Amino acid sequence: MVPFERLEIGIYRAAIAAAIIVCAFPAVAQDGTGPIPENAEARSYGGGWDCSLGYRVNGGDCVAIDVPENAYATGRSYGSGWACKRGYQEVGGVSCEAIPIPENAFLRSSGLDWQCDRGYRQSRETCVPIDLPENAYLTNDPSGSGWECDRGFAKLTDACVPIAVPENGYLTNADFGAEWACERGFFEVDGRCDPVALPANAFLDQESFGPGWRCERGFEAVAGACVAINLPANAHLDRSGNRWRCDRSFQLSDGACVLGR
Template sequence: MPDRSGLRLSFNQSFIVFTRCILCLIPTLLVLLSGTQLPAQVAGNADGSVCDEGFENKNGSCQRTDVPENAYLTGSSYGSGWECNHGFQNVGELCEEIRVPENAYLASTGDQWECNRLFQRVGELCEEVMAPQNGYVETRFGVQEIHCNWGFRKEDQDCVAINVPSNGRLTDKNSADGWVCLRGYRAAESGCEPVAVPQHAYLAPETYSGWKCERGFRANRDKCVAILVPSNAHLNRRGDGWECNRPFTRQNDQCTENVPRQ
């Protein structure tokens, strides 16, 4: 039979080494379970380049971070290593409670306060935004703005009634006066005057004159003149000019045919 005494001896020696390693780890485990902090000199690297959480690099060594009241460790090796709790702000090396004035609330970030709706910040207080008569306050992108009701326009801090002339109407479009003339009328110094539509034209409120020439005519001052279409040409898509038929090309007021060179 093979001699197994050597195997038993090797196994016994390995078991003894393993047992000794376990016994060496027991004190360390007891320290961790009891919550006892390790000394500062073993936290981080010896040169102090990187320190464990709760320690900071001071003069090339890792020393315990001084955390003020109402603060918490950030776990970062950069900066002070701590930040103030929600509702507190860093003043010097202390965390002071943020004083929220009347008609204000603590912001969701916890490091500042903001005024309630219909109030605006003035120094360290929140003052009410007073809406003028016939106006209201609206918040846009965090800014309180005063707007006037329909039929009124803003002048300084007041909302005054819009004086709509005869044959005019209110509008919410860009208008310095807040009104526009009805179709068939155009604005003048006296108000809204009737639009004089020339022959071969029709009302078109989108134009300055208030009228537009029919297809085949072109505006000339206060009239619509017919477009003279030469031979081998046709009216363009808009109907206010002409284009040559293919394969003709325009030369002055005529359409000439391109003759290939011999």
């Protein structure tokens, strides 16, 4: 027998031996596709199985996860396989300890931290009473002082002082910027509200700049007065109504609108 034929016979015999071993000793699956081991359940869809809650795959078996006190099994195949219950925090990756909550505080909805009760503010790891000044009210903001001044008062250090509103002025209720503004028809001058001097053929304008008034349509402001616009031929008032421009195909030349060429 030639060497090549002997090699073929050897390969054939090895293949048969391997098949016999596989049939006699089936491989243990580690991906949930073999026989269902103890503490496992058949998958609700497809084939195969998954370890029961509180167990994880180890070889072809489902071994129990060491879940510490005050923790629960997550069912995840990665990580520790457990998480601390609400109100507890992981310590060293092996235990769950209660989150220390000081007096006059409560556990936040996340279950991961605490917050002081209304009327108290956090001072390091404790909750201390809020010293509410006169003319102030408590807020639900856990940060900062925990209080705001009533309407008509401004915060000054730890007190609420009255806002000095001049005659013909009103409170703005703004969180920042001016605390008061002048009524319509008045404008601010050196901390007071003076009346707007409204010329003839004008109306009040509440713009924050300018004299506080605008001329009616067809009039223009000249030296604090509203004078009628002398509209030349082939011209019209623009959008503002206080200026004019030449009609289409006409152009301005020496104060007149002449036909363009």
